[in-house]
Structures are given as C-alpha cells and as structure tokens.
Amino acid sequence: MDSCREKKTRDMNRETGTKILLIGSFAASLVLPTLVYPAVRSHLDQQNYENRELASFPELSAANFDNIPTEFEAYYNDHVPFKNLFVKAKTKLDLELLNESSISDVTVGKENWLFYTVSEDGEDALADYQRTNLYTADEKTALADAITSVNEKMKERGIRFVMFEAPNKESVYAEYMPDSVRVYGSESRLDAALPELAAQGLPVYDMKPELLKEADTYQLYYKYDTHWNQIGSFIGSQQIAQTLLGTSTPLSAVSIEAAGPASGDLARMLNMAAEYSDDTEYVIQNYLPEVTATTVDMNEDNSFAVFESDSPNDKTLLVVGDSFSQNLKYFMPKLYRKTVFATFDTYTEALLDEYQPDDFVYLTVERNQELFEDVETVVWRDEVPEKDG
Known part of the structure; x- marks a missing residue:
C-alpha cells in the first residue's frame, strides 16, 4: 500500500517537475533573448526589409495614454529581438523544403x-x-x-x-x-x-x-x-x-x-x-x-x-x-x-x-x-x- 502511495507521489513529483521545467523553458525563451540581445545586436543584421517604416516607440504621455498599449505592441512586433535571424531561418526552410515563400506578397x-x-x-x-x-x-x-x-x-x-x-x-x-x-x-x-x-x-x-x-x-x-x-x-x-x-x-x-x-x-x-x-x-x-x-x-x-x-x-x-x-x-x-x-x-x-x-x-x-x-x-x-x- 505504502509502495503504491510512494509510486504515485513520485509520479506526481515527476509530472510537477516536468511542468516546472516546461514553464521555466518557456519563460526563458521569452526573457533570455531580450536580455542577451543588447550585447549582441551590433553584430546582427538590423536592416529593415519591409516596404514600410517600422513602428516607433509610443509617446509616453497622458494625452497618448489610451494608445500606448496598441502602439507598444506594434513597436515590439517590428523590433522583436533576433527578428531578422528568425525570419531568415524560416524563409530558408520554406524555400528548401517547400519551394515557396513565407512572405505572402x-x-x-x-x-x-x-x-x-x-x-x-x-x-x-x-x-x-x-x-x-x-x-x-x-x-x-x-x-x-x-x-x-x-x-x-x-x-x-x-x-x-x-x-x-x-x-x-x-x-x-x-x-x-x-x-x-x-x-x-x-x-x-x-x-x-x-x-x-x-x-x-x-x-x-x-x-x-x-x-x-x-x-x-x-x-x-x-x-x-x-x-x-x-x-x-x-x-x-x-x-x-x-x-x-x-x-x-x-x-x-x-x-x-x-x-x-x-x-x-x-x-x-x-x-x-x-x-x-x-x-x-x-x-x-x-x-x-x-x-x-x-x-x-x-x-x-x-x-x-x-x-x-x-x-x-x-x-x-x-x-x-x-x-x-x-x-x-x-x-x-x-x-x-x-x-x-x-x-x-x-x-x-x-x-x-x-x-x-x-x-x-x-x-x-x-x-x-x-x-x-x-x-x-x-x-x-x-x-x-x-x-x-
């Protein structure tokens, strides 16, 4: 009986540990690129390859308060760390495996x-x-x-x-x-x-x-x-x-x-x-x-x-x-x-x-x-x- 409880406890602990590891890995994938990026950005491709101006950082003022969340999201999407590196990697995979572009235009x-x-x-x-x-x-x-x-x-x-x-x-x-x-x-x-x-x-x-x-x-x-x-x-x-x-x-x-x-x-x-x-x-x-x-x-x-x-x-x-x-x-x-x-x-x-x-x-x-x-x-x-x- 005790061995069954112990096994169940071990399984629960293992499952909990796996969840913590996954959550930690996910959090690290969000946080670490942002932390590392300032140190390496000068060595990365920063060129704007889109046929438009990228979004600017929102104006932090009372008059613009309601627009800040939307404008910040647009800014972050345009300037996300390692953006060009990830886009290029995905494009290469699409071209080599599917012979098609991930850019719809x-x-x-x-x-x-x-x-x-x-x-x-x-x-x-x-x-x-x-x-x-x-x-x-x-x-x-x-x-x-x-x-x-x-x-x-x-x-x-x-x-x-x-x-x-x-x-x-x-x-x-x-x-x-x-x-x-x-x-x-x-x-x-x-x-x-x-x-x-x-x-x-x-x-x-x-x-x-x-x-x-x-x-x-x-x-x-x-x-x-x-x-x-x-x-x-x-x-x-x-x-x-x-x-x-x-x-x-x-x-x-x-x-x-x-x-x-x-x-x-x-x-x-x-x-x-x-x-x-x-x-x-x-x-x-x-x-x-x-x-x-x-x-x-x-x-x-x-x-x-x-x-x-x-x-x-x-x-x-x-x-x-x-x-x-x-x-x-x-x-x-x-x-x-x-x-x-x-x-x-x-x-x-x-x-x-x-x-x-x-x-x-x-x-x-x-x-x-x-x-x-x-x-x-x-x-x-x-x-x-x-x-x-």
Missing part, C-alpha cells in the same frame, strides 16, 4: 525567379496575373471620363498629356511563374481596357507589346526585384520618345554591358539578399553621346529631380510616376532641354506652374490600379499624400 517561381504578387485593394498583382479583376463597363466609362477631363484641361494649359502603363514582371515573364498559380482568362484587365481607351482617341499607351518583342532575346526585368532593369526601361523610354517626338533609338544602336551581380527588393523582403544575388546588372552605354545631361536639382531619396541638357529640343518634359519611372532618368533627360521627374509621393499641381512643361508623362505599373484609376485626383491635387507608417 512574394511568389517563388521557376529557376528561383521572384514575383511581387501583392493582393490587396488598389494593388492586386495576383488578380492581374490570374485575370480575375476585369473592369466592368461602368468602370471603363469612368476611366474614360477621368482621362478625357485631364487631357482637355491639359490642352487648355498648352500641355500635351500622355499616360503609359508598364506591365508587371509576371505579365512579361509568365513562363517563370509557378504552374500552381492558375490563369483564368485570355486577357488581363489592362489588355482589355487600354485598346478600348485608345480607340476613343485618349492618350493611353500600353508598354507590354514593345517589351514582349525583346523579352526572349534580352532579360528586361530583374530576377529578384519587382522592376525592369536598364534594358527594359530603355525600351520603355524609346516608346515614350517615339510617341512624343516621333523618333527613337533602337537597341542595336546602343551598347549593353554587364556591370556585375545584382539582387533586388524581393530578395530583401525575404531577408535573402546575400543568397539571391546572382542576377546580372545591365547598363546601357553610348546612348545619344552627342547630348550631355546634368542634374541641377535632386532631393535626398531621388523621388524628385531636375535635369538640363544641351538637347536641340528646347522643350520641358515632366515625368510623374511610381518607382518604374526611376530608370528613365538614364535616358529621357537627353531628349529635352529640361526634364523634371516626380514620384507620386512628391508630385503636386504646383509643379505645372513652376516648370511649365510642354509634355507631361504619367507612368504607372500595371499593379498600381489606384494611381491609374485616380488620375484626375492625382494630377490636380494640391498636397502630397501622407506616407503609411
């Missing part, structure tokens, strides 16, 4: 091509690729009305207005998308809408056909980045030049040189920039060597810039675009006496009065639906939008 394609398949209101690249977001007749009418209104008002100010749509990378290099991502139609949203808008005489131009002509011969987009490379942007710049000036330079007239290895923003989102760095950076040389363009103004993050050149074309060009407009800076300034670049984060209507452009290029990439659809609001706004985060 990044799709791992064939031969390790990475695609930005964000899926949210106003920017749904996945739906663009799968062709599940076609415009309704009413939506196309609203688009036509908005573009018509902007175009007519620009004409009244003596400005030639044109809109260009650059395709998502997966629209040009669909062969590298995984077979598991199905396509449900023969035309994308813009494949169907742009020809209809152009047929109404609206200044809307699709860049995809020109890019597809060269996509098998040259790599036009970065393998690990969302954007076109210099070859792709050169083709885009020459389509703009042909549209506005009636002249352009073929690829055969310039030199394409490899300028070293390249990674990209999608690799950084996966914390895998070092591992995914075997892409090639291409540089266009000998483009209009007789023309010299110089930078006369540029802000810190290159989201606004002004160039002047000795081009025989004495007109002024304003280019307003998303991040796809950045690489156009290598080429467009040689085509005008003055060229102004503004991203959607820096553009306001005041630039029209300040620089009095002769030509206005409005460039968006396919996935940026809101910027394409809200062209009338964007062009005439008097202040820049607040940044998220």
Whole structure:
C-alpha cells in the first residue's frame, strides 16, 4: 500500500517537475533573448526589409495614454529581438523544403525567379496575373471620363498629356511563374481596357507589346526585384520618345554591358539578399553621346529631380510616376532641354506652374490600379499624400 502511495507521489513529483521545467523553458525563451540581445545586436543584421517604416516607440504621455498599449505592441512586433535571424531561418526552410515563400506578397517561381504578387485593394498583382479583376463597363466609362477631363484641361494649359502603363514582371515573364498559380482568362484587365481607351482617341499607351518583342532575346526585368532593369526601361523610354517626338533609338544602336551581380527588393523582403544575388546588372552605354545631361536639382531619396541638357529640343518634359519611372532618368533627360521627374509621393499641381512643361508623362505599373484609376485626383491635387507608417 505504502509502495503504491510512494509510486504515485513520485509520479506526481515527476509530472510537477516536468511542468516546472516546461514553464521555466518557456519563460526563458521569452526573457533570455531580450536580455542577451543588447550585447549582441551590433553584430546582427538590423536592416529593415519591409516596404514600410517600422513602428516607433509610443509617446509616453497622458494625452497618448489610451494608445500606448496598441502602439507598444506594434513597436515590439517590428523590433522583436533576433527578428531578422528568425525570419531568415524560416524563409530558408520554406524555400528548401517547400519551394515557396513565407512572405505572402512574394511568389517563388521557376529557376528561383521572384514575383511581387501583392493582393490587396488598389494593388492586386495576383488578380492581374490570374485575370480575375476585369473592369466592368461602368468602370471603363469612368476611366474614360477621368482621362478625357485631364487631357482637355491639359490642352487648355498648352500641355500635351500622355499616360503609359508598364506591365508587371509576371505579365512579361509568365513562363517563370509557378504552374500552381492558375490563369483564368485570355486577357488581363489592362489588355482589355487600354485598346478600348485608345480607340476613343485618349492618350493611353500600353508598354507590354514593345517589351514582349525583346523579352526572349534580352532579360528586361530583374530576377529578384519587382522592376525592369536598364534594358527594359530603355525600351520603355524609346516608346515614350517615339510617341512624343516621333523618333527613337533602337537597341542595336546602343551598347549593353554587364556591370556585375545584382539582387533586388524581393530578395530583401525575404531577408535573402546575400543568397539571391546572382542576377546580372545591365547598363546601357553610348546612348545619344552627342547630348550631355546634368542634374541641377535632386532631393535626398531621388523621388524628385531636375535635369538640363544641351538637347536641340528646347522643350520641358515632366515625368510623374511610381518607382518604374526611376530608370528613365538614364535616358529621357537627353531628349529635352529640361526634364523634371516626380514620384507620386512628391508630385503636386504646383509643379505645372513652376516648370511649365510642354509634355507631361504619367507612368504607372500595371499593379498600381489606384494611381491609374485616380488620375484626375492625382494630377490636380494640391498636397502630397501622407506616407503609411
């Protein structure tokens, strides 16, 4: 009888000890990283790989008292000790074992091509690729009305207005998308809408056909980045030049040189920039060597810039675009006496009065639906939008 009690007591003690050990281990896993982190953080990767600003430590004041718990939770989640190390380890496991990304906005394609398949209101690249977001007749009418209104008002100010749509990378290099991502139609949203808008005489131009002509011969987009490379942007710049000036330079007239290895923003989102760095950076040389363009103004993050050149074309060009407009800076300034670049984060209507452009290029990439659809609001706004985060 006593032996049974003793055995039961030992079992209970053993069970209690196991529970204490588990609780202690769990508590240590929460506390120890926080205690150790300050001593080792200078040796760890602290870079922000997300396409947003990380949350700041909350303001400790009576006025902000109600918001402190929520703001602190957001801060801690963004700055949790060893975050990049753990994220990288999980990403490597996902890629090696499952050949997929743990970051929902990044799709791992064939031969390790990475695609930005964000899926949210106003920017749904996945739906663009799968062709599940076609415009309704009413939506196309609203688009036509908005573009018509902007175009007519620009004409009244003596400005030639044109809109260009650059395709998502997966629209040009669909062969590298995984077979598991199905396509449900023969035309994308813009494949169907742009020809209809152009047929109404609206200044809307699709860049995809020109890019597809060269996509098998040259790599036009970065393998690990969302954007076109210099070859792709050169083709885009020459389509703009042909549209506005009636002249352009073929690829055969310039030199394409490899300028070293390249990674990209999608690799950084996966914390895998070092591992995914075997892409090639291409540089266009000998483009209009007789023309010299110089930078006369540029802000810190290159989201606004002004160039002047000795081009025989004495007109002024304003280019307003998303991040796809950045690489156009290598080429467009040689085509005008003055060229102004503004991203959607820096553009306001005041630039029209300040620089009095002769030509206005409005460039968006396919996935940026809101910027394409809200062209009338964007062009005439008097202040820049607040940044998220």
